[in-house]
Amino acid sequence: MGETSAHEFKFLIADEASRGSYVKVKDGSKDWIFAQVVDVTRSNLAYSLNTIDEEKTEAKERVLGLARVIGVASGGRLAMPTNPPRPGDPVLRADGPLIEMALGLSKGNLYIGLLDGHDLKVKLEADSFVQKHCSILAKTGSGKSYTAAVVLEELLEKGVALLIIDPHGEYASMKQKNAKGEFAKYEVKPRGYDVTVYSPANQALAPHADRFFRFNGKKMTAREISAMLPEDVTNSQKGVLYEAIKILSSDGGDYDLEEVIAQAEKDTSKAKWGLIGHLEALAELGIFSGKPTNLGDLLQRGRASVIEMTGVPPDLQGMIVAKLLSDLFEARKRGLVNPGMVVVEEAHNYIPERGSGRAASTAIIRTIAAEGRKFGLGLLVISQRPARVDKNVISQCNTQIILRVTNPNDLRALSKGIEGMSSELEEDIKRLPPGTAMLVSNEIEHPVTVKVRPRKSRHGGASTPIVGERARAATKTRAEKGAKPASSQAGGGETGLSSGSKEKKETGGFLRKILGK
Incomplete structure (x- = not known):
């Protein structure tokens, strides 16, 4: 209907069509123009503002669609359109094979x-x-x-x-x-x-x-440790780190993070305190043990x-x-x-x-x-x-x-x-x-x-109930699970959790010292 272009056209809808559906219209004699419905409007002249108070008029409802052209399906490929569809030509629902080909839905795995x-x-x-x-x-x-x-x-x-x-x-x-x-x-x-x-x-x-x-915590370079520190670590704090690593490296030993902390404590710069706080947090997690x-x-x-x-x-x-x-x-x-x-x-x-x-x-x-x-x-x-x-x-x-x-x-x-x-x-x-x-x-x-599509594996991201009987039931279930021995819940293997309780070392407790705890 009306003016058409190579990019979009309006058409009269004879049956149900919704936004997002796909349609086709002939481009000349053989190829199809493939388009998507981006808007649907409904009107009835009998109920316009000019006629609403007049005597009853026969309803003349029209449903119009606005279609945005995606391309022209030609030779198994989608090409850019060059000519607009002709007003008066029939607009049809796009069939499955055309949709698959035009959108490229069947190419992948x-x-x-x-x-x-x-x-x-x-x-x-x-x-x-x-x-x-x-x-x-x-x-x-x-x-x-x-x-x-x-x-x-x-x-x-x-x-x-x-x-x-x-x-x-x-x-x-x-x-x-x-x-x-x-x-x-x-x-x-x-x-x-x-x-x-x-x-x-x-x-x-x-x-x-x-x-x-x-992680392997032995003989880490200053660059490796710096990469783990927050972005707001100052150059002065990094200087303390580099100096500590330099001293430890000169001794030729297999130093670890605990020794880096101990060496940093010897530095005379006030910048050391912020650095040591970050390093202690890493050490206390046990990630390097x-x-x-x-x-x-x-x-x-x-x-x-x-x-x-x-x-x-x-x-x-x-x-x-x-x-x-x-x-x-x-x-x-x-x-x-x-x-x-x-x-x-x-x-x-x-x-x-x-x-x-x-x-x-x-x-x-x-x-x-x-x-x-x-x-x-x-x-x-x-x-x-x-x-x-x-x-x-x-x-x-x-x-x-x-x-x-x-x-x-x-x-x-x-x-x-x-x-x-x-x-x-x-x-x-x-x-x-x-x-x-x-x-x-x-x-x-x-x-x-x-x-x-539905997941093939179980979904573990469901929200936890916080109100009523379901919440109490969930709490009871978690408590029952927590009563099981840890060894029965952990996997085996050389790096399994069965020996985990002995892994974590006690650190110097620097943060506890300065906070008086």
């Missing part, structure tokens, strides 16, 4: 879910997904961690090695198969996966972990290694992630570990946007985002606050999986960080129901809305 409103599977290409990075962004309660686990399941089935930074212990449940979901509709079968949970904390704080995660974890064990094909941060103070988590990823990236560049993907949950805590906070891990995650694809190390960042995540990292992610976002600051951040973000897409993102995602990818010709 990572099954994310079904195209909203259709029974068409949406798939991404695994190699491109890993090498070109991905972000999953959503507000709390929209299904962010659930969707992330769906992606991780697909990657594990394709033999990808995963290293997951998990602040809240949401991914250990991937070991067990799921019991709830529309499995037949989405054509999936429940199963568990090969997941090993590592804890940087001690046994008392993480009794359910499979293994301890430990016991047998160091082999980096090669963390990236095993078809397996997930989860670094669970439960029990680790927030300011120390960034330090641990900084050293872990720095060591891993260097090992990957030298071919000492398998290629794989690093998954950073609650990414706003580890790569905060300037002005939103500081983290020791920011620099290395930026480096992996910029250079990781050259060395076979992919990155998946997950966050509930897109505005607080470093924009340099988000802009390096070629695939964006966006669930419902309503915060204006977060929506503005998405607009800045994602190419082709339009006002219509913003409105769609604000209205997405839980479990439905907007998928924006270079591998797909146009952003699509996807009903995320």
Whole structure:
């Protein structure tokens, strides 16, 4: 109807059609113009302001659609249109094969879910997904961690090695198969996966972990230690550290972090106190005691290694992630570990946007985002606050999986960080129901809305009840679980938790001394 262009056209809707559905109209004699309905309006002249007080008039209701042209399907490819469709030509619903071909849904092998409103599977290409990075962004309660686990399941089935930074212990449940979901509709079968949970904390704080995660604390260089310190550490404090390491290195012994602290205490500069506080916090966590974890064990094909941060103070988590990823990236560049993907949950805590906070891990995650694809190390960042995540990292992610976002600051951040973000897409993102995602990818010709498939593994991110009988029942269950011996909850192995109670050394207790505790 009316004026048409090569970019959009209006058409009269004869039956039901909703925003987001796909239509086609002939381009000349053989090819189809493929378009998406971006708006639907309904009008009736009998009920206009001019006629509402007049005698009853026969209703003449019209439903109009506004379609945005995506391309012309020609020879199995999607080409840019050059001519507008003719007014008066019939507009038809797009069929499944045309939608799949035009959007590129069937090219990949990572099954994310079904195209909203259709029974068409949406798939991404695994190699491109890993090498070109991905972000999953959503507000709390929209299904962010659930969707992330769906992606991780697909990657594990394709033999990808995963290293997951998990602040809240949401991914250990991937070991067990799921019991709830529309499995037949989405054509999936429940199963568990090969997941090993590592804890940087001690046994008392993480009794359910499979293994301890430990660094080699012997003869660390000043540069290695500096990489673990917060960004607000001053040059004077770093000078104290470098001087202490220089003195210890000259003796030729295998010094550890405790000896670095003792040497720093001898310094005459007042700057030493802040430095010693940071070093003592690391030492008291026990992360440098016991047998160091082999980096090669963390990236095993078809397996997930989860670094669970439960029990680790927030300011120390960034330090641990900084050293872990720095060591891993260097090992990957030298071919000492398998290629794989690093998954950073609650990414706003580890790569905060300037002005939103500081983290020791920011620099290395930026480096992996910029250079990781050259060395076979992919990155998946997950966050509930897109505005607080470093924009340099988000802009390096070629695939964006966006669930419902309503915060204006977060929506503005998405607009800045994602190419082709339009006002219509913003409105769609604000209205997405839980479990439905907007998928924006270079591998797909146009952003699509996807009903995320059910997880095959059990979901461990459900909220804890805090009111009424369910809350009391949950508390009782946790108390019963806590009564079990720690040895029965921990995995075995050379670095298992069975010997963990003897691992943690007593430190000099510097903080307790100066605080009088």
